[in-house]
Amino acid sequence: MHRRFSHKPEHRSRHGFGGHLREHLRGHGGRGERGGRIGRLLEHGDLRFLVLALLAEKPRHGYEVMRELEERTGGAYRPSPGVIYPTLSLLEDEGFVVPVAAEGGRKAYEATAAGKDALEANRASVDAIFARLDEAAEHSSGARPKLQRAMQNLGTALRLRMQRGGVTEDQVDAIAAAIDEAASKIERI
DSSP, rough: OOOOOOOSOOOOOOOOOOHHHHHHHHTTTOOTTTTGGGGGGGOOOHHHHHHHHHHHHEEEEEEHHHHHHHHHHTTTTOHHHHHHHHHHHHHHHTTTTEEEEOOGGGOOEEEEEHHHHHHTHHHHHHHHHHHHHHHHHHHHHHHHHHHHHHHHHHHHHHHHHHOOOOOOOOHHHHHHHHHHHHHHHHHHH
16 A cells, blocks of 8 residues: 655655655755755655656656756755655655656656546645745746756766766867866856
């Protein structure tokens, strides 16, 4: 039998989800904080609803879920992979989502009938959560989070390319030139 959503404390799963999410949502040093505690935006257990609702809209992989939440809050909140992937695993353990084939080798998830039933049974709570996200988006300038995301994307692209190996000296020079050119353009803005 699968657990229904509630605002009761998260149960701990084999993924260690309960304690980490609890600390993150309370605003104790989570990456998603901005101008205060994230607790004002998300209450305990809300992330499960958000992720499930996004997956009920269409199948998505973890990065798409993070990006969608960032967009829906105007950059005020972007959950880290350390929060999203355990949430996806928990929802899968509960039978609320299942993995589906996705392009690019990433594992995408979609909501099951049980997941959609859980959303409907908690429709008022889900709507209230999305209303808070909309309000956060209205009050967010979005500029700083956009820059942080862009810097993270650059760092991730560079790290992944270097990890793949086989980088020639000409490629290193081209990468360095592209970064230097971007830095020059930024200085002129």
